[in-house]
Amino acid sequence: MTTHTRLTFHGPLSSARADAIVDRLSASRPRTVLDIGCGWGELLLRALEAVPKARGTGVDLDEADLARGRRSAEERGLAGRVDFLAESARDTARGPADLVLCVGASQALSDADCPTAEALHALRGLVSDGGRVLLGEGFWERTPTPAELAGMWPGASESDHHILPALLDLAVEAGFRPEWTETATLAEWDHFESGYQADQEVWLAAHPEAVEVRERLDRHRSQWMSYRGVLGMAYLTLVPVSGWTA
Ligand SMILES: C[S@@+](CC[C@H](N)C(=O)[O-])C[C@H]1O[C@@H](n2cnc3c(N)ncnc32)[C@H](O)[C@@H]1O
Numbered sequence: 001m002t003t004h005t006r007l008t009f010h011g012p013l014s015s016a017r018a019d020a021i022v023d024r025l026s027a028s029r030p031r032t033v034l035d036i037g038c039g040w041g042e043l044l045l046r047a048l049e050a051v052p053k054a055r056g057t058g059v060d061l062d063e064a065d066l067a068r069g070r071r072s073a074e075e076r077g078l079a080g081r082v083d084f085l086a087e088s089a090r091d092t093a094r095g096p097a098d099l100v101l102c103v104g105a106s107q108a109l110s111d112a113d114c115p116t117a118e119a120l121h122a123l124r125g126l127v128s129d130g131g132r133v134l135l136g137e138g139f140w141e142r143t144p145t146p147a148e149l150a151g152m153w154p155g156a157s158e159s160d161h162h163i164l165p166a167l168l169d170l171a172v173e174a175g176f177r178p179e180w181t182e183t184a185t186l187a188e189w190d191h192f193e194s195g196y197q198a199d200q201e202v203w204l205a206a207h208p209e210a211v212e213v214r215e216r217l218d219r220h221r222s223q224w225m226s227y228r229g230v231l232g233m234a235y236l237t238l239v240p241v242s243g244w245t246a
Helices: 015-026 042-050 063-075 116-126 146-151 164-173 186-206 211-227
Strands: 032-036 055-060 082-086 097-103 127-140 176-183 231-240
Touching: 015 042, 015 127, 015 176, 015 231, 032 042, 032 116, 042 055, 042 063, 042 082, 042 097, 055 063, 063 082, 097 116, 116 127, 116 164, 127 164, 127 176, 146 211, 164 176, 164 231, 186 211
Parallel strands: 032 055, 032 097, 055 082, 097 127
Antiparallel strands: 127 231, 176 231
16 A cells, blocks of 8 residues: 555645745755755755755655655755665764754654754754754644643654743743744645555555455544644744854
């Protein structure tokens, strides 16, 4: 069964927003781009297309997604300027880079139940002076009710995420100023969640005897309906403060 062929990004991110983000990030002419938890690295590849002299490194543990990233780089003539590396980003020595992307992947930098603060600290150490960080991070649009939490992922807790003001405060405390703050729309979420399941839903319709697949898809859809409109995704373009020390 093929999966995720309908997704351009592994998260609630439209192509239009991605292109606007890349325009903003490429204005500082990064020479090096590091993508933490890159998956198949679509944003990394768009950044390299926008800045022809830049070199990129993507780090992830998922071999299938990395292989998709390498294929995509080959097809776009970018293979000579990017490495997709199968390794953990935890305590990575791949920095510093002029542009560091970490989108939906703060768990790659910290194993804390809420990895945001530690991830921001790690990102501050991975970005060059004068560079940029793009952090794509979950946040609560509003405080979830106990019933909503009970329907989300196993063990979901209010402490898993922050509300947006607290997320921005954490970024400032970690040594950044927020150049740009934006959040995924409900339409971007619906596109992502539908695309995440669509290949498997179509397959299941033709294989109704596949009980495990049906249970998994039904479970995920039920979880999605519990966090839909409650879990947000913020895209923070962050500038490191000069001379900052932890
Ligand atoms: C939600 S996906 C986001 C992928 C990509 N950044 C994007 O936006 O399309 C999170 C990624 O983090 C990766 N990841 C999780 N733990 C990691 C670790 N310790 N080191 C590197 N990557 C990790 C996962 O394999 C997954 O590809």
